[in-house]
Each structure stands twice: as structure tokens, then as C-alpha cells.
Amino acid sequence: MRTALAALLFLGLASAARAAEEEHSVRTEDGWRIALHRWVPAVRRYREPVLLTHGFIENRRIWDLDPSRSLARTLAAEGFDVWSFELRGSGESQAPPVSDLTGWKFSIDDFIRFDAPAALRAALAESGSDQVLMVGHSLGGLITYATMEGPLAPRVRAAVTLAGAGTMSGGPALQIAFNRFFKILGMTLGPALPADAPFPPAWTLHRALGENNRAWRELAARLDSPLGEPFWAEGNVTPEMVEELLRRSVTDTSMNVVRQFLRYAAQGKVDEVTDRLPLIKAPVLAIAGARDMVIPPQDVRFVAGRAGARYVEIPKAGHEDLCFGETAVTHVFPLVAAWLGEQATPWTPPKTIPVPESPILDGLRAWRSW
Numbered sequence: 044m045r046t047a048l049a050a051l052l053f054l055g056l057a058s059a060a061r062a063a064e065e066e067h068s069v070r071t072e073d074g075w076r077i078a079l080h081r082w083v084p085a086v087r088r089y090r091e092p093v094l095l096t097h098g099f100i101e102n103r104r105i106w107d108l109d110p111s112r113s114l115a116r117t118l119a120a121e122g123f124d125v126w127s128f129e130l131r132g133s134g135e136s137q138a139p140p141v142s143d144l145t146g147w148k149f150s151i152d153d154f155i156r157f158d159a160p161a162a163l164r165a166a167l168a169e170s171g172s173d174q175v176l177m178v179g180h181s182l183g184g185l186i187t188y189a190t191m192e193g194p195l196a197p198r199v200r201a202a203v204t205l206a207g208a209g210t211m212s213g214g215p216a217l218q219i220a221f222n223r224f225f226k227i228l229g230m231t232l233g234p235a236l237p238a239d240a241p242f243p244p245a246w247t248l249h250r251a252l253g254e255n256n257r258a259w260r261e262l263a264a265r266l267d268s269p270l271g272e273p274f275w276a277e278g279n280v281t282p283e284m285v286e287e288l289l290r291r292s293v294t295d296t297s298m299n300v301v302r303q304f305l306r307y308a309a310q311g312k313v314d315e316v317t318d319r320l321p322l323i324k325a326p327v328l329a330i331a332g333a334r335d336m337v338i339p340p341q342d343v344r345f346v347a348g349r350a351g352a353r354y355v356e357i358p359k360a361g362h363e364d365l366c367f368g369e370t371a372v373t374h375v376f377p378l379v380a381a382w383l384g385e386q387a388t389p390w391t392p393p394k395t396i397p398v399p400e401s402p403i404l405d406g407l408r409a410w411r412s413w
Contacts, residue, residue, distance in 0.1 A: 062119035069165040071131075071157040075149075078103075078135035079128045079162055081169070082115050088122025089387035091200050092170040094163055095127040098181030098206075099304065100244055101363075102134030103127040104292040105180060108284065108367040114178070117376045121384065124170045128162035130154050133294040141246045147297035148239045151182070151304075155189045163195060171393070174200040176383050180366055181206050181338060182304075185313060188350070191327070192319040201326040201386035203379050205365045206338040209329075209346030210317045211307045238302075243295040259286050276334040276361035279368035288363065320349035327352035328382050330375065332360035353382075 062082040069077050080103050095106045095115060106127050107113040119125045129136040131149055139146035163175055177199055179187035184207020191199050252258045263286035268277060271285065307313050329352040331343035340356050347354035355378065360370045 062116060062125070066135075067165065067169070068135075069161045071161040073153070073157050075131045075157065076137040077128055077131065077158055077161055079126055079165060080107075080115075081127075082119035082125040084119045084122050084124060086122055087124060087390045087392075089124070089176075089384070090390050091172050091174050091176045091387050092124040092126050092166045093118055093176045093178060093383065094166050095125065096159065096162075096177065096179040096183030096186050097127070097129065097133070098179075098183045099300065100133075100242070100294055100296055101180070101183075101292050102129050102294045104134075105288075105363070105366045108287055108292065112284070112367040112372060114366065114371070114376055114379065118380055118383070121380045122390070123176075123380075123383065123387070124166075126162070126166040126170075128158070128165075129294075130158050130296075132296050138295065139241070141241045141243045141295065144237065144241070145239045147241045147299070149297050150299040151185070154182075154186055155193075159186050159190050160195055163190070163198060167198065174198055176200055176387060177202040178379065178383075179204050179207055181208055181362065182300075184208055184338075185316060188320065188323065188346070189316050191323045191325055192316065196322075196324070199325050200388075201328075201383065203328045203330065203382065204343075204346075204352075205330050205375070206332055206335050206343060206362050207329060207346060208307070208313060208338055208342075209320060209350070210312050210342050211338075212311050212342055212345065238299060240298045241295055242298045242301050245293045245295045248289060248293060259290060262286075263289060272334075272361070273336045274362050275364040275368060276332065276359055279334075279359050279361060279364045279370055284364075284367060288367070317346075317349075320346060321351075323350045323352075326386055328379070329354050330365065330378070331356045332362060332365045333358050334360060335362045335365070337362040 062084050065081040065083060067079040067081060069079065071077055097103060097105050106115040110116060115125050115127060131153065132138045132147065166175055167173065175198060177187045177190065184204035187202050187204055188207060188209050191202060252262065260282065263282040267280060267282045267285050327350050329343050329347040331340040333340060333356050344354050357365065357370050357374050360368060365371055365375060
């Protein structure tokens with residue numbers, strides 16, 4: 044009861060100050076256009092901007108499912124300059140047409156090497172800071188860890204990962220989850236598609252259901268059950284949340300990304316990232332969902348130990364719902380906001396330079412008044 048009341052008080056205070064929203068875009072070094080969304084706080088309290096990185100087949104909507112379930116808006120209301128970018132192929136970022144079966148020539152390596160650095164530099168340039176605070180979900184957590192292990196590590200002051208994919212010891216269990224996912228979406232032929240082909244769950248859903256609101260509601264109700272357990276915990280979401288997620292947040296990606304994930308699952312770790320976790324020097328908060336079947340708590344706990352991170356396990360939470368479910372509102376949002384506030388630098392507005400007195404201007408003013 045105390046936790047719920049504290050969350051309601053927290054969200055009530057946070058909603059008092061509305062953030063202005065801005066749309067941005069940037070070109071990566073290899074020429075792809077990446078979309079960014081910014082929530083500018085009404086009153087800025089912290090110097091470092093927050094850079095949100097979504098996960099596999101997600102877009103920025105995972106951080107802003109609706110105003111009452113929005114980590115982005117919560118952080119902006121707390122005084123953070125909040126940025127979310129969409130990986131190539133996702134959301135408003137550049138994507139080939141689904142009909143192009145050989146044009147999806149990118150992988151997780153490109154997300155790490157090109158997309159995240161472009162977004163990070165754009166947020167720094169616009170905010171006037173020399174460091175960022177990163178928050179990543181699932182694949183976004185993997186990208187966050189890789190960034191903190193690479194040449195841009197000095198630019199990251201601290202980070203939060205939600206079910207961050209720093210290792211994948213689940214092995215066969217994770218492969219079963221992905222195979223179940225293919226079956227749910229009618230994508231049984233997905234793994235047989237050629238390299239550089241699209242993996243189009245969003246295209247499939249919208250083509251199959253279109254504007255049939257009843258069909259969307261029925262699908263969401265079916266997935267708010269043990270059938271949806273690999274991706275969210277039953278009881279932590281509602282059919283309305285699931286429908287909103289399917290309609291607005293699910294996106295397409297490259298089959299290369301799917302194949303990389305399946306390879307990680309088979310080998311039990313993420314290429315290079317897992318072995319390099321001890322290189323991370325900045326503070327990290329690693330959050331796990333107690334009922335997550337995709338990136339289970341033992342994997343997040345392992346990563347936290349390797350990276351010297353603080354580990355927190357959220358009860359009754361699965362994988363996707365760490366970002367918008369009931370326990371996201373009551374537990375995750377207040378925790379992330381408080382922890383980032385402890386790591387951030389207080390914002391000091393730039394000093395205005397006074398205009399020196401000018402005898403000529405004084406003379407003109409006097410002449411006009413005369």
C-alpha cells in the first residue's frame with residue numbers, strides 16, 4: 044500500500060510540469076537517417092541529457108505508451124532533458140520497403156557502431172553537455188553496455204538497463220521463446236528467409252488486422268494470458284496495454300538481427316560484449332523482471348556482477364512490461380528517476396553576458412526622446 048501511494052504521489056508531482064516535445068533527425072556516419080524525439084523539461088534540473096534506447100522490434104513508443112505510462116515524460120517532469128532515438132528500420136527512422144527482400148542490410152553491429160554514436164552526439168550538441176545518462180531496454184541495454192565498453196565510454200556518466208542483454212545463458216529456453224514468437228505472428232518461415240531480408244512483424248500485424256478494431260482487441264485479449272508470457276507477465280498488463288503496444292510500438296527489423304539473437308542464444312553469450320563487461324567504469328543500475336523469460340533475472344544478475352552494477356529485481360514483471368506495466372509505474376519509474384538524479388550533475392543555466400554601455404546608443408535614445 045505504501046509503495047502504491049508513493050508511486051501515485053510521485054506521478055502526481057511529476058505530471059505538474061509538462062514537457063515540450065520536439066522531433067529531430069541525424070545522419071549516421073554510414074548515411075542512414077535516424078529519428079530522435081526530445082522531451083524538453085519545463086524546468087531543467089540536471090546537466091546531462093537522458094538517452095533512451097529501445098529494444099528488439101520496438102520503437103520509441105515503448106518509453107511513451109501513453110501519458111500515464113511514460114518513462115520519458117516522467118523523467119522530463121523531474122527536470123531531465125530526455126531524448127529517445129529509433130534504430131534504423133524502426134519507427135520514424137529510415138527503413139527499406141518490406142517488399143525489398145535484400146535491402147535490409149544491417150545488423151546489431153550497425154546499431155552499436157553507427158546509430159547509438161550518432162544519437163549520443165546529437166543529444167550532447169543540442170543539450171550543451173559533455174556527457175549523457177543512458178537508459179536501455181533489452182537490445183537497448185546491450186547497445187548501452189557496448190557503448191560503455193567502447194571509445195565513447197567517457198561520454199557516458201551513468202546508465203540504467205532494463206532487462207539488458209549483456210549475456211544470454213538461457214540458451215535453448217530463449218530459442219523456444221523466439222520460436223513461439225514466430226508462431227504467434229504466423230512467421231513460421233521467418234528463419235528460412237535470406238540474409239538482408241526484412242523481419243516484418245509490424246507489417247504483418249497491420250496488413251492482417253488493418254483498421255479492424257475488434258480484431259486488435261481480440262488479439263490483445265488472447266495475448267494477455269499465458270500465451271504472452273515470454274514477453275510480459277500475466278497480471279502486470281491489461282488487454283488495453285497489449286493492444287496499444289501491438290499497434291504503436293511493434294516495428295520491423297532485419298532478419299540479420301533475428302539471426303544474431305539466435306546465435307547469441309545458442310552460444311550463451313553476446314559476441315565481445317559479455318567478455319568486455321569488466322571494462323565498464325561508470326555506475327550502472329541493472330534492473331530485471333522477476334518473471335522475465337527472455338532475459339531472465341539470473342542473466343541480469345550475472346551482468347551486474349561483471350560490470351560492477353547495482354542489481355534490482357522487480358516483482359511480478361516480465362520483459363516488455365518493465366517499461367509500461369503496473370510495476371513499471373509503481374516501482375521502475377520512481378527508481379530510475381531517483382537513481383539518475385543521484386548520478387547527474389545539477390544544471391547551472393549559462394550566464395548572460397551584459398551588453399556594455401555605448402555612448403552612441405545613449406545619444407540616439409536621448410535624441411529620440413527629445
